[in-house]
Amino acid sequence: MRTGFQNMHSALRSLGIVVAIVVFGCGETKTPTQESIAKPPSKASIKRAYTMKCSLCHGSNGKLMASNAPDLSQSKLDLDSRIALITYGKGMMPPQRGVLDAATIRGIAEYIETFREP
Numbered sequence: 001m002r003t004g005f006q007n008m009h010s011a012l013r014s015l016g017i018v019v020a021i022v023v024f025g026c027g028e029t030k031t032p033t034q035e036s037i038a039k040p041p042s043k044a045s046i047k048r049a050y051t052m053k054c055s056l057c058h059g060s061n062g063k064l065m066a067s068n069a070p071d072l073s074q075s076k077l078d079l080d081s082r083i084a085l086i087t088y089g090k091g092m093m094p095p096q097r098g099v100l101d102a103a104t105i106r107g108i109a110e111y112i113e114t115f116r117e118p
Helices: 004-024 043-053 079-088 102-115
Strands: none
16 A cells, blocks of 8 residues: 555656656657748838838938938948948947847848949
């Protein structure tokens, strides 16, 4: 016949097994699905981010130039340089690292290319 201590010990061990299964799973390996992989931002969300974060100084077409901001339609910076400038800032332009994610920063850097005059 089991004692009260043995019953309690058995119940705690069973509870521990249940908790371990809940916390760590039951050995199944989950593979990422298409939905769980981060999608790049849409063109609309990039344009919205540009409008919210950049257009105050650069204007909706890159030409406003408030606060001595450069005319983006005349910019000769390559894509990597624009990404770095947006990420780390320069002069009066604040860094966007920690404010915008890397995919959005890249999207804005690419979006700026649409302002360039032929």
